[in-house]
Amino acid sequence: MRRFIIAFLLFCFFVCGLSGVQLKIEFKSSADTKILVEDVSKVISSLLPEKTYLEITLDGSNLLATGDSTQIDTVYELTFIATYDATQNKYNASWYDQTQLAYSCSYSPKDQRPYSDFVRECAHYPLEKVSLWLLKNDQFEKYLRITYHPSVDEYGSFSPDGKYFAFITDRLSGNRNIALLDLQAGKITVLPVAGSSEYFPRFSPDGKRLLFQGSLHGFWNIYVMPLENYSKNIVLISAGNNPAYNPCWYDDGTVLYVQDSEYGNRLLLSTIAKKRKQIEIPYPFEMVFSPTVYKDTIYFVGLKESDFGIYALTSDGTVTVVENTVFNEHDPAISPDGRYLAYSCNITGYYTIWVKDLFTQEKWCITQDIPHDAFYPVFSPDGKVVAFSVYEGNFEPDIWFVRFRPVSSTLQAESVPRSSRAPCH
Known part of the structure; x- marks a missing residue:
């Protein structure tokens, strides 16, 4: 009997799913802010991640309870207080975590931004709190939306040790800055x-x-800065007055980027000591974009006769076609083992994220359940997750994660065989 009970409990653990997190929110309002509070609660409940259980109390009365809370691992008790200043025609909203002020924002009908953005800003704090808990504890199934702020959140990048995830956001004063997400602590820090x-x-x-890529000198340039004391140690890498963009690391002391020229643009290689040289691409492209490097191969987007495709420049100077259809392919990202290419493509009528097995040539969409444009995929260092940006309707982009599960054979390959790519003619 004891063995049966243990086996049954293990079966329930694996079959019934993952543990979850609970939000207990107490809303406090007045007659002037009742509609605001109701709107914020609706957004929270409509965007709530899976494995999150919600209890809402409004001015002391139970308003809403969703989900089965029998598998709760962590409970967050938050208080939302909304007030209205009639003299300034201004709404003020604050989140309290226990008794500590956690986040505040304000809105006036005279503001340039719409009321819906204010509601989303109010709702983002608890949503991101539980989302980051789910991420930190690896408690999600296929997709996990990471950011909910109405700001721009895009252009992600993982640190090599998997501790951090950097992305661009304009949630601080409306200016686009680098945000650093500590994946272990579940905390976002903006680096203005x-x-x-x-x-x-x-x-x-x-x-x-x-x-x-930054505009510190008045136009687009390429910069490098350390994580510690970053603002005092920013180094300018690019030179000249033409915009430079799309940077990536070639190795630990060398960077690769694109810079506009008189007849289009060019691919440049520069050391941190600013020794620069142009990378010659024998196959003629009108423009090139988005370089990324795996070992000694440079993958990039090439524009030719209004068609965007993904190509590879090998160490012997040969350009080969990696993915180029009658549709447009952008944003190449290579898996840590070099076997898989993730990219965005508009084959479905809008942009979705696709993965191509460079060994078997199989392709499949990994955002087929998300009916919105998706761009800028990037693999995690262990290759188990792909991060990307989703552009939902009229809203600014948000960061999403999806578990990467190859559908191709399990045959391993340390590098991509050259025969899997077609030469350019």
């Missing part, structure tokens, strides 16, 4: 650079520095 907007953060191979 005064007088600049940032794009495409990329961790160095040693994980100690960030490469990015």
Whole structure:
């Protein structure tokens, strides 16, 4: 009998699913803020991640309870207080975690942003709190939305040790800055650079520095900065007055980026000491974009006669076709073992994230259940997760994660065989 009970409990653990997290929210409102509180509660309940259980109390009365709370692992008790200042025609909203002020924001009908964005900003705090808990504890099944703020959240990058995830956000004062998500602590920290907007953060191979595209000198340049004392140690890498963009690391001391030229653009290689040289691409492209490197091969997007495709430049100077259909392919990302290519493609009528097995040539969509544009895929260092940005309707993009489960054979390959790629003609 004892063995049967143990076996049954193990069966329930694996079959019934993962443990979850519970949100207990107490809303406090007045006659002037009742509609706001109701709108915020509706957004929270409609966007609640799976394995999250919700209890809402409004001014002392039970308003809503969702889900089966029998498998709760952690409970967050939050209080939302909304007030209205009639003299300034201004709404103020605050979140309290226990008794500590955790987040506050405000809105006036005179503001340039819409009321719906204010509601989403109010709702984002508890949603991101439980989402980051689910991520930190690996308690999600296929998809997990990470960010819920109405700001722009895109261009993700994992640190080599898997501890951090960097992305771009404008949630701080409306300026695009690098945000650092501590995947172990489940905490987002914004790294503002005064007088600049940032794009495409990329961790160095040693994980100690960030490469990015920024506007610190008035137009797009390429910069490197350390994670510690970052704002005092920003190094300009690119040169000239033409915009430079799409940076990536070639190795620990060398970076690769694209810079506009008189006749289109060009691919440049630069050391941290600023010794630069142009990478010659023998096959003629009108423009090139989004380089990424695996070992000694440079993958990039090439534009030819209004068609975007993904190509590879090998160490012997040969350009080969990796993926180029009658549709457009963008945002190449290579898995840590070099076998899989993730990219965005508009084959479905909007952009979805696809993966191609470079060994078997099989392709499949990994965002087929998300009916919105998705861009900028990136593999986690262990290859188990792909992060990307989702553009939902009229809302700004958010960061999502999806578990990566190859559908192709289990045949392993340390590198991609050259025969799997077609040469350019």
